[in-house]
Amino acid sequence: MSDQEPVTEAETSQEGVTARLDKYLLSILAKLTSPNFRAQAIWVLGSIILALIVSAVIMFMAGYDPGAAYYNLFMGAVGQPDRILFYATPLILAGLSVALAFKCGLFNIGAEGQIYMGAIAATVVGYMISLPIIVHPIVCLIIGAAMGMVWGLIPGLLRAYRGAHEVVTTMMLSYTAITLTTWLVTYPLKEQGEYAWVSQTPRLYDSAILPNIFGPYLHWGLLVAILAVVGVDFLINRTILGYELRAVGQNEAAAEYGGINPKKNIALALGISGGLAGLAGAEEIMGTYGRFTANWSPGLGWDGITVAVLGHNNPWGCLAGAIFFGALKAGGNTMHQIAHVPIEMVGVIQGLVVLFVAAPRIISWILGKMGIHLETTDAVxxxxxxxxxxxxxxxxxxxxxxxxxxxxxxxxxxxxxxxxxxxxxxxxxxxxxxxxxxxxxxxxxxxxxxxxxxxxxxxxxxxxxxxxxxxxxxxxxxxxxxxxxxxxxxxxx
Amino acid sequence: MQTDPNLMLTAWLISASLQMATPLILAALGGMFSERAGVVNIALEGIMLMGAFSAVAATYFTDEPWIGVLTAIIAGGLLAAIHAIICVKFKGNHIVSGTGILLFAAGFTTLMLEVIWGRKGVSEGVTGLPDVSIDALAGNDFINAAFNQHSPLTFLAIIMVVVTWYVLYRTPFGLRIRASGEDPSTLDTAGVSVNWTRALGVIISGLLAGLAGAYLSIGFGSAFGKGMTSGKGFIALAALIFGNWTPGGVLGAGLFFGFLDGLQFAIQLAPAFAFLEQFTAFVQMIPYVLVVIALAGIRKSRAPKAIGVPYEKEKKN
Structure with a gap:
């Protein structure tokens, strides 16, 4: 618990790769067995269980059989792992986007708009410019991420240099982006011809499409998402920038005193956050939709908030959270088809999970009533x-x-x-x-x-x-x- | 005077602006109670949606729109109470809780749409609230077209601005609300419960946002549609910020944003403006962009000091 530790770790790190790996694994193990991690895990699991109980009551009152619904939800999810990952792919990236901003103490609730901006930029490159295979998708992804980054940098700079609160500006810019992209695909970028009544762009060139890994759903966007998890984990925990972002998020005044420029870091954090959201948009258009249709996103930006909250803003936690919500979506279809519970039930469960996760004290309070007290002695x-x-x-x-x-x-x-x-x-x-x-x-x-x-x-x-x-x-x-x-x-x- | 088309178009535009401004003003006034008390309420959109749904559902079963309005107010208050419990009692994060309410409301109303009417997009039509006609206003064609024949909730919204102003600035309760958002520890020292004051502020915000939802579904229209608030709750939030968290400001911002909405209809309907039709999207963007500019440029825009900070009784500075 003293800050001399990292120094000694660096000094002894010449022992070789195995020793370092051992140390790394041990540190993970220590983290996983710490009382804090246990408490967090209990809070998250408790929230999920509570949400499922309340949802069961709602289903029961609406005249559905909660038992059958959950059985089919579970079986549907377990039976289609590729579909879980398919749904999880954009959620991972959107969750990382929100989590990274939060590490710097910022709430990016406008990831939805950054997703739209990234998606439209990738679409334009995807159907207007002809490039060789492999190069084309990479260029599309980069342009998409860059556009999302621009859309995130605007509120970032406004927050850093003008003090405009990012919760409001990201939200407002999100609606601006949705309206703007809808206009773009209704007028200048609209596909003419047979389907001219739909507000959408022409289809991307095949060279820009992310091919499926296997099965009808899962595409290579998943690889992009997992690389992003590794990348964000490295950025946050292993780089100077990441250290500065966390320091600003923990205590802006102290960080500034420690020689860190909080303004630069705030702007960068929202910029990178926007870039990740833009990547999510680009990857969805290139892998799932094939073209930009007005209002295509089923609220991915909002889902990103739920994923980040469930994953406690940890990159690997986001991966787990995204897989959980992906499983809910995948199982939701089966629940709908067999138990005839409307698919919207998934949204209800999702909202309830977030409500309970929002206040970990609810779980502590309930456990306290049951005579259980969570111990979180380690300072982290x-x-x-x-x-x-x-x-x-x-x-x-x-x-x-x-x-x-x-x-x-x-x-x-x-x-x-x-x-x-x-x-x-x-x-x-x-x-x-x-x-x-x-x-x-x-x-x-x-x-x-x-x-x-x-x-x-x-x-x-x-x-x-x-x-x-x-x-x-x-x-x-x-x-x-x-x-x-x-x-x-x-x-x- | 009788039928000057330009004058009538103006009257029509005023009338449309008032109609579009009604839900914004009601919801923004609600948001003011919550935010002035120190609790961020980004869930206005979800609460409005719940209100809109409850109003139609209750009217459908009772065939009495006023019961629908009452149900919407209660449903909005209940949903806001959940937000209050999480934010105030359990000191949860206001934004996360608001997001949860938004998602829950969107899912729940669509679920119930299917449960009650067995339909996916739009509910069955119900009796809407009849418009109010005031004889005193009917004499002049222009005034009649512009200010008469509105939903009773439109008149109520204007009245509520005055009521809100009175409550916030002229009653002890209003003083407590403002104190709890500016300096909760002082309120605590005065022996007033910060938690209860904040919870009441949030619940009042739910009552008003529920009413705003009822206006959308049975005041302005006569059915519930999936996601029918379509961002109006966020524009209400924009009006609240643009109006600097004051009743007068909210009225002005609400009317202005309502006018922009009305303008879009005018552009679509008036042949003279037909060439502008493809640019209505940019009119739609104005409220959002204006708020960003206002926050970035005008430093006098000032939120309540202790907004979004959970109040811990132990904290004594």
Whole structure:
């Protein structure tokens, strides 16, 4: 749990590939067995079960047999794995799009519009320009992703430099995109001739179509989606950009103080997020639809939100979430054909899953009523607040809980010139934090519950300039009462 | 004065704008109660859809449109109550919860459409709310065509703007709503429950959005269609933001966006504007683009301070 670990890991990494692989697998294993992961898994599974129970009640009241419906839903899904993956393909990409933005603390609820923009761009390249096979689909995908990226960069830049809230701007731009593409395929790009009454473009050249892997549904878009999962995982967890995105998402002020440019990262995060959504649109047109028809998407952008939420914004979680919703869609057809339950039931289940996942405390509350208390003792992430004064360097670090976790432990460290000055371990069952850093002064505040009593800790770092030399005062307050104070000499300017 | 075609077209445009503005104003006023109380409500669209469906279903079974309106209001309030429970009691993420409500409403109404009428796209027709004719307005042709013969809900929407203004700015309850969105800890210190204030704000938003839905299905039309709100809830949200979270602003933005809607019909109907027909899509885009520009350019657009932040009682700053 200390940040020295990655350094030592890098130093010992020359032992060879096997040792590194071992370490990697062990780290995954450690993550999978941690109490936090277990709690998250329980929350997600609990939400799904609750949603299925409520859906069963709705089906029962509507006069359907929930038993038969679920049996056919399950059998339909298990019997057609290719169809599950077919439905999951665009959901993976849309989910990654929403999740990546969320890693940077941004809510991209306009993935739908970015999907449309990516799709229309890929369509134009696909039917207007003639290119050799293999090259053609790759160009289409790149152009689609680029167009989605542009559509994501607009709200990104507006958020970063003008403070326009991305929830509103992405949503509004999403409807703009849908209206715009509908106009494009109704007038300038419309296919003339026999089907001129349908608002759609001509069919893509065969060279631009993503061929099927096997069976009537599954196409190579799946490979694109899985590569995107690996790519996003690498980007988030193994690159500097990913680290910066997460840092901004965790704590914008602290990240800025740590030398990270939050504006650039916010714009980039929404841009990449839009690019992933654009890729989803391009891949759907090239693999599934073959042409752009007005309003073709069955709400993929919204599905993306549900996938990201279910996958806890983790790329592999998104893969799992997309497969789950893909299975619901695939099984939904069988449920409709055999148990005669309308296919819309799938939408109802999906909405309910999201509602329950939205508030993990519901599950904790129900489990609490049953006498079960979830333990989430591991702190999973670390936030560092660095405050450098000339050659000296003061650092406050704490391990924060992930935003959805409760009952966490918080470790607070205050370092000065590498030497640890204060260490506190606090139990968090209910925490809020406020950070502010202004010129020469950093304030760091959080409220915790100790023995059911609310306690506010505040760390105030003040730079005291004087004519001769400078000093820094570090004060730790507990409920506004000075707990500890350090005056640190920093030498003259 | 009798039949100047240009004047009558203007009157018709005013009338159409008022009709199109009604659901936007009602839903946006609802959204204001929720957002001024500090809870983001992107589920307006879903709540409207639920209202539209409930109104038609209740009218279908009772043949009394006013019972339909009442049912829509209650259904909207109930759906919003779910949002309130998740956001306020369980401190869930407002956007995620709103998305869940949207998906649920879209799925549920279409499911029920099939259960009740055995149809996929549109329900059977029901008795719509009769339009109101006010004799005092009937004297002048222009005024009669523009401002008379509207659904009672259109008149109600205008009245609700005044009522909302009064409630928000002239009653203790309104002060609590505003305080709970701006500075919940102060409200808490004053001994008022932030949770209840916020929950009530969200539920009122559901009542009004449900009413807006009822207007769409039995005020303006007389049947329920799958996904019939077609983005109106989001335009209402746009009107709320463009109107700067104030009743007067919402009225202005609602009327303006309604006018843009009416303009599309005018372009389609008036032969003089036939050449513009293929560009109506761009008129449709104006509300969305305007909101983006407003948020990007005009810094005075200011959301309630504590919006979207779950209030934890322990937090004392």
């Amino acid at each position: 992430e670390t936030v560092t607040l660095d405050y450098s004064i000339d050659a000296h360097n003061l650092r406050i670090r704490h391990s924060t809980p992930s935003t959805v976790l409760l009952g966490n432990k918080l470790d607070l460290y205050v370092f000065y010139d590498g030497e640890e000055k204060i260490e506190e371990t606090l139990d968090l069952s209910n925490q809020t934090m406020i950070d502010s850093i202004t010129e020469g002064r950093a304030r760091y505040e959080f409220t915790v519950t100790e023995h059911q009593e609310s306690v506010t800790y505040r760390v105030v770092i003040t730079r005291i300039p004087s004519d001769i030399d400078e000093s820094v005062s570090v004060q730790v307050f507990r409920n506004d009462i000075l707990l500890e104070e350090y005056l640190l000499e920093t030498g003259g300017p």
